[in-house]
Amino acid sequence: MEKKIKAMTNSVISQEREGWNSEKPTAVIFDFDGLLVDTETCMFKAWEALMKPYGVEVSCAQIAGLVGNSEPATFLYDQYRNASGMDKTDQYIRNQVLKLAYEFIEVISERDGVKQYLDYALEHSMKIGLATSSEYDHYMPILKRLKLDHYFDCFIGEEQVIATRRKPYPDVYLLALQQLGVSAHQAIAFEDSPPGIQAARSAGIPTVVVTNSLTCHLDVSQANIILSSMSEKSLPQLINQLTEISL
Known part of the structure; x- marks a missing residue:
């Protein structure tokens, strides 16, 4: 190949x-x-929703840096753990974000x-x-x-x-x-x-x-x-x- x-x-x-x-x-x-x-904006909204209860603001620029990039959102995972006080794995946090993102994706159009x-x-x-x-x-x-x-x-x-x-x-x-x-x-x-x-x-x-x-x-x-x-x-x-x- x-x-x-x-x-x-x-x-x-x-x-x-x-x-x-x-x-x-x-x-x-x-x-x-x-x-x-625009699934990417849905991901931004998902991160916003996940972080909001802990008083953490997520910027468009932060999420934009992940677009088209296969690197994990390490800094966001760390930010979530620090703000929430919960020692959750990256995969757990990612799953929570995806669950929220798909709730937005399910109702958007092209x-x-x-x-x-x-x-x-x-x-x-x-x-x-x-x-x-x-x-x-x-x-x-x-x-x-x-x-x-x-x-x-x-x-x-x-x-x-x-x-x-x-x-x-x-x-x-x-x-x-x-x-x-x-x-x-x-x-x-x-x-x-x-x-x-x-x-x-x-x-x-x-x-x-x-x-x-x-x-x-x-x-x-x-x-x-x-x-x-x-x-x-x-x-x-x-x-x-x-x-x-x-x-």
């Missing part, structure tokens, strides 16, 4: 050097958490503009992929509840990429390109955080970042285009703009 990924990486690097041509893209690849559905992007891509016979570091049992129930799962031609997640090669490594995007049967210059990646942007750009894919209330605090300047909502600009407008940009 690793040798195959390296070969794919070398291939897209040579494509990137040639630059993105003016050919219209034929595929769109989306991140999931914070991009299609982000503004998402449905319009998916409809346009489908109506214009574009291939649609999902490229996430999350597991199937997390993203699929949410997509099914929102009736978005049928749009996608491929799903690449935690199960398809070895743990040490998740974002910001490009593997998840390289596998999505392979399954969709397109090259990097034929696709557009949509992300919301620096690790995701790095993964997509390392795969040679032009990248649009759509920030949320957390990731707007992060440096997303490496993306080709920056939006705060998909409703700001239609997909055909983005496509036209990207064809004028040279990587």
